[in-house]
Amino acid sequence: MAPRSHPTARQRRLGTELRRLRESAGLKARDVAAFLNSTSAQVSQVEAGIAGVSEERIRRLASHYACADEVLIEALVAMGGERTRGWWDEYRAVLPPVFLDVAEAEHHAAFLREVVISHIPGLLQTRDYARAVFGYMVPELPESELEPRVEHRMMRRAVLNRKRPTPYETTVHEAALRILVSDRGVARSQLLHILQEIECEHTTVRVIPFAREGFAGAGIEMVYVGGPLARLDTVLRDAPHGTAFIDAESQLARFRTLLNRVEKAALEPVASRDFIHHLTKEL
DSSP states (O other), X not given: OOOOSSOOHHHHHHHHHHHHHHHHTTOOHHXXXXXXXXXXXXXXXXXXXXXXXXHHHHHHHHHHTXXXXXXXXXHHHXXXXXXXXXXXXXXXXXXXXXXXXXXXXXXXXXXXXXXXXXXXXXXXXXXXXXXXXXXXXXXXXXXXXXXXXXXXXXXXXXXHHSSSOOXXXXXXXXXXXXXXXXXXXXXXXXXXXHHHHTTSXXXXXXXXXXXXXTOOOXXXXXXXXXXSSGGGOEEEEEETTEEEEEOOHHHHHHHHHHHHHHHHHSOOHHHHHHHHHHHHHHO
């Protein structure tokens, strides 16, 4: 199989998990290469996500590494299968690869938990709101680049609208609800859209009011993507040059604690709904 020039985040994660299993078994790449009648370079390519790996080889490796976690093995097999060709593939070579990686991660998520402080969560944004956000980029995007970004963001909402929607919980600071990224009409439509979405039992919104005492987490923004088991969870965080995918267990544990702390500081879902409803009346 020819090496990939641009492996996806999901392909890289599979390689990372295979490397972790190898290291837990106390084996070097050359040991695995000898077992597979391969080369250390080829093993490294698999663990970097550059080279694909078959189901049969994943199972052989898991056995060689003495991995008895059947749930993990099946999850890795699923990740190693032919990459899901979803709607996001239409945007390949149109948008930066990280846009596609985010959409694919959301598509496969067992659940999604999010914290936002300054903007409405992407999965809850209206078209006009998203256009205003992308339209503020510097340098200014031409229409040929702006519209695909808006369309892509709207398409991501499919995870909330499909036959088996992904459970989604988001904690939003009052600042994000009040900031007028466009005009008052867009802001009001955006809040009404959120109220409509939270009528669905799989979507939960919590609000942190300005008046909430003891909240010092204004710098905490993240999307926590649940995997088929906790070991395969991922945290997405915006970085200066794109979205960072974080999967180290110590970091995942840290972000779980932060998520719980932020949610504890927020209003309960019913009170949050009433809070948003009140804000719409001010616009």
